[in-house]
Amino acid sequence: MELDRRKRQVLRAIVEDYVASAEPIGSRTLARTLGLGVSSATIRNEMADLEALGFLDKPHTSAGRVPSDRGYRLYVDELMEPRPMEAEAFRRMRLMYLRRVREMDYLVGQTLKLLSAAGDFLAVGLGPGVRTARLRRLDALEAGEGQVALVLVTDHFVQHRLVEMPDGMDTGGLQRALLVLSHELQGVGLERITRSMLESVAREIKGRMREELLSFLRDCLSDSEEQVRIVGTSRFLAQPEFREPGRIREAVQLIEQSDALQELLLEASGQGGVRVRIGEETSLPETRELSIVALGIERQGEVVARFGLVGPKRMDYAKALALAEEVLRGLEQAIS
Amino acid sequence: MELDRRKRQVLRAIVEDYVASAEPIGSRTLARTLGLGVSSATIRNEMADLEALGFLDKPHTSAGRVPSDRGYRLYVDELMEPRPMEAEAFRRMRLMYLRRVREMDYLVGQTLKLLSAAGDFLAVGLGPGVRTARLRRLDALEAGEGQVALVLVTDHFVQHRLVEMPDGMDTGGLQRALLVLSHELQGVGLERITRSMLESVAREIKGRMREELLSFLRDCLSDSEEQVRIVGTSRFLAQPEFREPGRIREAVQLIEQSDALQELLLEASGQGGVRVRIGEETSLPETRELSIVALGIERQGEVVARFGLVGPKRMDYAKALALAEEVLRGLEQAIS
DNA sequence: TTTAGCACTCATCGTATGAGAGTGCTACCG
DNA sequence: CGGTAGCACTCTCATACGATGAGTGCTAAA
Numbered sequence: 001m002e003l004d005r006r007k008r009q010v011l012r013a014i015v016e017d018y019v020a021s022a023e024p025i026g027s028r029t030l031a032r033t034l035g036l037g038v039s040s041a042t043i044r045n046e047m048a049d050l051e052a053l054g055f056l057d058k059p060h061t062s063a064g065r066v067p068s069d070r071g072y073r074l075y076v077d078e079l080m081e082p083r084p085m086e087a088e089a090f091r092r093m094r095l096m097y098l099r100r101v102r103e104m105d106y107l108v109g110q111t112l113k114l115l116s117a118a119g120d121f122l123a124v125g126l127g128p129g130v131r132t133a134r135l136r137r138l139d140a141l142e143a144g145e146g147q148v149a150l151v152l153v154t155d156h157f158v159q160h161r162l163v164e165m166p167d168g169m170d171t172g173g174l175q176r177a178l179l180v181l182s183h184e185l186q187g188v189g190l191e192r193i194t195r196s197m198l199e200s201v202a203r204e205i206k207g208r209m210r211e212e213l214l215s216f217l218r219d220c221l222s223d224s225e226e227q228v229r230i231v232g233t234s235r236f237l238a239q240p241e242f243r244e245p246g247r248i249r250e251a252v253q254l255i256e257q258s259d260a261l262q263e264l265l266l267e268a269s270g271q272g273g274v275r276v277r278i279g280e281e282t283s284l285p286e287t288r289e290l291s292i293v294a295l296g297i298e299r300q301g302e303v304v305a306r307f308g309l310v311g312p313k314r315m316d317y318a319k320a321l322a323l324a325e326e327v328l329r330g331l332e333q334a335i336s
Numbered sequence: 337m338e339l340d341r342r343k344r345q346v347l348r349a350i351v352e353d354y355v356a357s358a359e360p361i362g363s364r365t366l367a368r369t370l371g372l373g374v375s376s377a378t379i380r381n382e383m384a385d386l387e388a389l390g391f392l393d394k395p396h397t398s399a400g401r402v403p404s405d406r407g408y409r410l411y412v413d414e415l416m417e418p419r420p421m422e423a424e425a426f427r428r429m430r431l432m433y434l435r436r437v438r439e440m441d442y443l444v445g446q447t448l449k450l451l452s453a454a455g456d457f458l459a460v461g462l463g464p465g466v467r468t469a470r471l472r473r474l475d476a477l478e479a480g481e482g483q484v485a486l487v488l489v490t491d492h493f494v495q496h497r498l499v500e501m502p503d504g505m506d507t508g509g510l511q512r513a514l515l516v517l518s519h520e521l522q523g524v525g526l527e528r529i530t531r532s533m534l535e536s537v538a539r540e541i542k543g544r545m546r547e548e549l550l551s552f553l554r555d556c557l558s559d560s561e562e563q564v565r566i567v568g569t570s571r572f573l574a575q576p577e578f579r580e581p582g583r584i585r586e587a588v589q590l591i592e593q594s595d596a597l598q599e600l601l602l603e604a605s606g607q608g609g610v611r612v613r614i615g616e617e618t619s620l621p622e623t624r625e626l627s628i629v630a631l632g633i634e635r636q637g638e639v640v641a642r643f644g645l646v647g648p649k650r651m652d653y654a655k656a657l658a659l660a661e662e663v664l665r666g667l668e669q670a671i672s
Numbered sequence: 673t674t675t676a677g678c679a680c681t682c683a684t685c686g687t688a689t690g691a692g693a694g695t696g697c698t699a700c701c702g
Numbered sequence: 703c704g705g706t707a708g709c710a711c712t713c714t715c716a717t718a719c720g721a722t723g724a725g726t727g728c729t730a731a732a
Contacts, residue, residue, distance in 0.1 A: 026694055041706055061712045062694040100548050103498035136479040143472040143489045147438055153479045160494040162439035212436050234592030245581045256570035362725055377675055397681045398725040
């Protein structure tokens with residue numbers, strides 16, 4: 001089962017050629033570019049063997065070879081040469097993670113920008129959401145002209161809503177009620193906060209304001225914010241695999257109704273660290289033709305953020321892995 | 337130049353047929369569906385006249401007729417029968433605008449959701465950004481464990497950033513400095529606030545914290561937030577006009593690099609009220625084949641939010657107009 | 673003013689055809 | 703026994719061709 005040296009060379013060359021050109025690789029061109037001093041017929045034999053072993057596929061009888069999922073897998077695990085990040089992007093990333101911002105939403109957004117700028121990937125990211133957040137503070141900031149800003153602060157995000165106070169209502173009562181709630185629930189995981197807890201406090205507030213307050217708190221506690229964020233659509237869609245209208249349509253749909261992407265990201269990023277899922281390994285029918293390099297950021301044993309670099313299976317795994325590892329290192333250090 | 341009754345009937349029928357079917361309309365079918373008791377030859381003559389007057393186009397010699405930009409224009413201005421919004425969507429919209437939320441970002445987001453759910457449009461929206469915002473409050477909320485939430489409140493949005501305090505620094509100084517700044521600049525338009533104003537205050541704060549504070553304030557004052565928001569891509573792209581790969585590619589590009597869409601929205605929504613731009617009228621080469629129903633929300637003579645419903649020229653103008661007018665009414669009332 | 677009739681145009685679709693790229697196999701070589 | 707040359711075979715893709723059908727424009731007549 002072990003592949004000999006030359007087979008590995010051939011497979012690696014096919015993967016790298018195909019990644020670069022998006023065209024199936026024929027034996028003639030490969031014999032030439034490989035420079036091994038063997039003829040195309042020899043390469044053909046090697047290719048036939050690799051195909052029999054499941055590392056290559058043929059789109060059709062006379063079209064050259066294309067790596068199979070197993071082929072990509074072997075390439076990623078054993079054949080590929082790791083490649084460090086581009087210097088400029090590396091510098092920017094470092095700089096960002098040295099800052100003192102602790103707001104995950106912000107960090108996720110900035111990281112996504114850097115990731116999608118670095119290649120033709122679709123960069124997806126998922127913040128901590130309510131799952132791992134602990135309440136720190138709940139407040140109502142008077143903002144003049146009868147308006148008040150409701151603010152909820154947790155250990156890694158802030159939510160707010162600007163609301164108009166009903167006539168004749170003073171902010172004092174509201175602030176007091178929130179202060180009580182704030183003290184009571186200090187340090188409690190948002191997930192543990194039930195509606196009845198909120199409602200008992202809100203009872204002291206009357207009328208319209210109660211509804212708005214409850215609506216705000218409910219929105220904060222619901223997972224609605226924990227939605228996957230997606231950057232880099234157009235460079236992703238510009239890839240040659242999406243030239244046909246059918247494919248592009250599929251991809252657009254995948255992006256727009258982001259549930260599938262979210263599931264993909266959750267599954268692939270798992271319990272932290274960097275992982276690669278290739279084609280069928282993604283276990284989602286919609287993403288059978290895509291790959292993802294995913295990572296989960298851990299803090300105190302909890303995964304607080306996840307990122308993924310999604311591309312066609314023919315993506316630049318070395319680049320994506322270098323990016324992913326750097327994000328993992330930088331971000332975990334930043335929030336530790 | 338005035339069109340007689342029958343010509344108007346014919347034009348209207350062609351527009352409505354074409355909107356429904358996306359196929360060019362022939363004289364035979366039209367003669368049948370119109371039920372005027374005249375033959376296809378008569379209709380052919382009318383069509384030839386309408387084409388000569390510039391209200392119809394021919395994709396090619398033997399393909400039936402299609403409305404021209406002028407044809408759509410006349411339809412929208414004079415021929416179309418206004419149609420009220422669908423009841424359920426109307427109810428939801430009403431309910432939303434009766435709430436007391438004054439945060440434009442939130443309102444824009446919710447409105448876009450409703451708009452894109454109501455039809456096959458691409459719903460675009462633009463919040464007030466810094467242009468029309470007036471500072472209300474600037475604060476630093478202690479959040480425990482050495483973290484502090486910087487909060488900036490204006491009359492229609494809130495910005496925040498969660499930052500880690502450097503060791504040994506107390507929030508007191510920070511809060512005092514912000515309070516001073518807050519009082520000084522109370523009610524001042526964000527656009528008027530210059531960097532030197534900020535820096536003079538920040539001078540009292542030392543080290544890393546100053547950098548983070550300035551970075552936060554700069555981000556608040558820059559237009560970065562005033563980016564057009566886009567919802568409904570996939571339903572928009574599912575329209576038959578985007579069946580060809582070239583067209584769909586164009587459209588995706590238009591959406592992703594949203595500058596053009598933003599410009600379109602700004603131009604079309606103008607100084608408030610509801611307006612329609614059809615095809616060439618959009619004055620952007622990229623959107624020559626699209627139409628937009630746009631509206632600007634005014635408050636005290638300033639446009640604080642803009643929305644657009646973008647579709648192929650063959651869009652359902654009656655529906656889009658009904659939606660637009662309701663948003664205009666509801667939102668202006670809500671924030672007045 | 674309307675209509676019937678007819679020649680004409682043009683996109684579309686299916687089929688045929690040839691070129692080109694690439695494979696698999698067989699026979700042969702060192 | 704691994705490597706190579708040669709050749710038949712397969713399959714896609716581009717092109718051409720003709721048939722089909724929808725629709726028009728025009729003319730002459732009602």
